[in-house]
Amino acid sequence: MRSLAFALSLLTVVPVPAAAPDARVAAGALRWAPVVGALLGAVAGGVLLGLAALGVPALVAGLLTVGFLALATRGMHLDGLADTADGLGCYGPPERALAVMRDGGAGPFAVVTLVVVLGAQAAALAALTGTGTTAVAALALAGATGRAGFTWVARRGVPAARPGGLGALVAGSQPWWVPVGWWTALAAAGLALGPRAAVGVLLAAALVIALSRHTRRRFGGMTGDVLGAASELATAVTLIALST
Template sequence: MRSLRFALGLLTVLPVRPVDPTARLGAGALRWAPVVGAVLGAVAGGLLVGLAALGVPPLVAGLLTVGFLALATRGMHVDGLADSADGLGCYGPPERALAVMREGGVGAFAVVTLVVVLGAQAAALAELASTGPTAVGAVALAAATGRAGFCWVARRGVPAARPGGLGALVAGSQPWWVPTAWWAALAAAGLALGPHATIGVVLGAALVVTLSWHTARRFGGMTGDVLGAACELATTAVLVALST
């Protein structure tokens, strides 16, 4: 249960009593991450439905829900997506890409990526806003699928691209079957929402696998930013699939 507490403190803004981070706790936290994501997603889905019931325009409700998820996670995953986009968009060796990601600024690649990804999430949520309980399940499934991607990015055989930080703490900590089992379970659970949900989970998993392969080559390993990027891409895939 210390791993779950660490996951809640790391991945949400909940005032959880801090614990000293260790590699073992980090590995356990990643395995709990889809559960944390499902809870966050269910709350966000409830917010979306509530805003729609109050007469808030669907796109505005979708944007507010995206903002809530960013606030509830301290913006970590969105920041990781932006930094990964800038790193992948620059020229030069891995050291140059990692330096760009550490600078903290927001470049053109980051801006465009955030607009497209978060805009797609908001538009998909707008389509789901009027579906009531289905929307709650859809957002919970999407958030859980995104966080299952953490385990693939941190799978064994992929080193940390640089020392220090979350990436170095969890790099190489997950057997390949952990994310595979999570994705299989989520794809099966998605059948309750219809075939598009399962397609979304599969597509999200494919995006994470591709991103992890490319970033490992480009950066020389994985970073905490790649965890965030994987989460946002897979979440978007599920939401878009369910909104069609």
């Protein structure tokens, strides 16, 4: 339960009391992350349906729902996506890329990546506004799939790219079968929404695997920013598959 409490306090704005984590609790929190993601997605689905019921145009409803999710997660995953994009976009050795990621500013790669990924998410949500309660299940699946990528990025054998921070705390903490188990379960659950949902989960998994491989080579390991990037990209891919 300490791991679940830490996952809620870290990944949402819900004021859940949680003590400072050790490596074991933080590793457990990553395994709980898909559950937290499903809860966030379900709530966001309710927001989307509520906006649609009020007559808000579909694309505006999609954008506002994306904004709600950013607020509900303190924008943490978006910050990770932006920093990862800037790190991958710069020249030089891993130390140079890590310095760019620590800078805190948003460079052109970060801006373009955020516009494209958030725009794709909003457009996919707009397409789901006419599906009724199916939209709630779709967002729950996408939210869980996005967070399942955490456990692959932090799998055993992948070192931390730099000391300190969440990345160093959870690096190498997850057996390979944890993300594989989550992706398999989510793909199976997605079949209830149709084969495209299951395909979306598998495509999201493939993207996370490719991202983890590339960032490990580029940065010399994983960072907390890569966790956020994996989550946002996997969520986007799943939503796109569900909306087509």
